Amino acid sequence: MVQISWLRAAVLVLCILPALVDARIRHYKFDVVATNVTKLCSTKPLVTVNGQFPGPTLYAREGDTVLVRVINHVKYNVTVHWHGIRQLRTGWNDGPAYITQCPIPPKQSFVYNFTLTGQRGTLLWHAHILWLRASVHGAIVILPKLGVPYPFPKPDKEEVVILGEWWKSDVEAVVDQSTKLGLPPNISDSHTINGHTGPLASCPSLQDGYRLQVESGKTYLLRIINAALNEELFVKVAGHNLTIVEVDAIYTKPFKTDTILIAPGQTTNALLTADKNPGTYLITVSPFMDIPIPVDNRTTTATVHYRNSSLTTTALTTIKPPLQNDTSIATSFLDSIRSLNSKQYPALVPQTVDHSLFFTIGVGVNPCPSCINGSHIVGAINNVSFVMPTVALLQAHYYNISGVYTTDFPGAPLSSYNYSGPGPKNLQTMNGTRLYRLPYNSTVQIVLQDTGVISPESHPIHLHGFNFFAVGKGLGNYNPASDPAKFNLVDPIERNTIGVPTGGWLAIRFRADNPGVWFMHCHFEVHTTWGLKMAFIVENGNGSDESILPPPKDLPKC
Missing domain, CATH: 2.60.40.420 (Cupredoxins -  blue copper proteins)
Incomplete structure (x- = not known):
């Protein structure tokens, strides 16, 4: 997660303070500001949350009530959508501007109040007005109730991995220009992994990008989120298979794959076992588009780094990303996903249709x-x-x-x-x-x-x-x-x-x-x-x- 320096310009700050009133109520404060993301080598301030890109992760448990006070200090109107949260009877807190609420004007605030009923897993939150979700987004991790295990082997550690897009220009200026011209907006300048663009020539300080530290023999639950605006993305880890156990906060029948496809707004939980020779292994994130429409075709990279190896002495194991139009890989992955449909987590499919x-x-x-x-x-x-x-x-x-x-x-x-x-x-x-x-x-x-x-x-x-x-x-x-x-x-x-x-x-x-x-x-x-x-x-x-x-x-x- 990239830390951001504060600017005086007004922006959206989501300041999360994980104080608990009791075991079932979680209070968060989402403040707000215009910030300069120094590790993106950009002089353009972004609307961000808590000075972080991506924003902070919201943690709760199934059954908890969550209260989030969002204070808007930016020049734009703001809302936050809790993507995938059912919001049972609490639609006022869903977040899409002019659908369930009027937006939060500058210098004003609103407390989102909702209960996590019957849900556990990985979701995301993001702005739901204009194109602000380009930088105003973060993870929601809903842990199972205390004493309730995962329906898969317990991982040794969990990591949130957020995929995104980044523009060198002000995103709202890009959209305004395209609206005036009546043409599609410019594509993004890079994909990001936890706020890192990867080894861009114009930004030498980013050559290492995001690094996932692992220890030999341990298993990691990767909570992968696609927060990009306009692109489905392939994800691969060199030398490793991934076991898919959940999508969109729904447990799946586990299956192994070497490639994940994830669309904007989707989440995928995957188990990665560090069972290879100690070393450094490339992670690639690349676009999927099976028709000739322009997309950001750059491959963004990160690394899996075994703790008992040295970056200076261990060779990097690389891997080629799928072709941009590889429909067969995309279809194979999507066709493999099935609901767990167990006694504890049944698939309650409507058998008749009204x-x-x-x-x-x-x-x-x-x-x-x-x-x-x-x-x-x-x-x-x-x-x-x-x-x-x-x-x-x-x-x-x-x-x-x-x-x-x-x-x-x-x-x-x-x-x-x-x-x-x-x-x-x-x-x-x-x-x-x-x-x-x-x-x-x-x-x-x-x-x-x-x-x-x-x-x-x-x-x-x-x-x-x-x-x-x-x-x-x-x-x-x-x-x-x-x-x-x-x-x-x-x-x-x-x-x-x-x-x-x-x-x-x-x-x-x-x-x-x-x-x-x-x-x-x-x-x-x-x-x-x-x-x-x-x-x-x-x-x-x-x-x-x-x-x-x-x-x-x-x-x-x-």
Whole structure:
């Protein structure tokens, strides 16, 4: 984790003080400031948390209540999203700006208050407004309840490994420029591993990068998080296999692999055993993109360093990263992930479906008189490009404020075409703040169909407020007559973020047992900015235990 020098410029500081009021309540203070990340060899200040890039790790146990006071000292509005935390009936604390809360203005604060119910594992927190999550992000480690062991061999030590992206320029300036031009933003200048860019020629002090210190014969649990904005990433460790035991805070059937694929917003827990000859072994992080779209194609590196070896005398064991478009490696890894589905941790897959939805996802082109080409790229779900409101949707729903949104989001495309083909001639999308309403405790199936309107592309889709089961996937167009027969309704993986295959489809199922307003969007930040997002309203059930809790008294106002 890179330490940062403070600047006087105002920024977001998340100052975490791990004081315990009792065994079940954890208090944290997230303060805020503009900081210069000296180890990035950059003179550009970043919005950071606690002067650290990435930010500090939030530790708690299953069943704990967590209170985090976020104080905003920067010029930007700020929110923090606790990515993957279910937020049962506490949607006010979920964090996406203008969806569940109005943002925290400069010089103001807000206390996030939520309970970790039925969850344990690795998740992440990050800013959920503008592109601030480029530097405002960190890990959430939820330990099992006291006395409850992991369902895999206990590791000797645990390490948080956060992958990210870094721009030499101000990220918000990059986004503003692309918006004015109507073109995609510039790609990042480097990937990062725990805040280190690796051996960049322009920054000789970083030649060693991040170093994972290990001892021969011991096993390490690597809590790997992809906090990058726009890229799926391959991870490899030279000479070592990794045993996957958890993804997105869900235990998996353990399996060995030499390559991990992890999309933005996803987490993967892997066991690494230091069973090789003492020495230094390269870790590589490189992008996966199976179509010719520009990405940051640099490979960032770190090292596994055996403590009983010397960096000056021991040769470095290297390894080549996968090819950027190696779909076979990506598919093999993803197909190996299954829920543990044990007696203690069952996979409660909905066997019947109350709401069957079909969502096309992709990009389009809309008129833009002020843009350089007279048009700009937009993202869309079922041809609807989401328009962000100026009043938080949950607030509008709770207080019955009219005119903020409609509940007519289409449950299927309004017109049919060859979704995985060239697409329709008219590339324009509809604009609107349109939501889909779900009764409490109803079961939902969504088939997410990638489209080739401009170009097919994998989309890591994140659903707030719920985990879901990935029951089926395939290439080409989804066939409702034959494809459901191949669904896995026994032990599919349960996640909160998952990639829709390039030029293909993915079917997910979940139970709508969490009342509130819940965001669903692509976790490529560029696509979210373009409008590839929507939201569900889940109605209250019967009684107070199945209803949204009242809003906090210090909830920010728009």
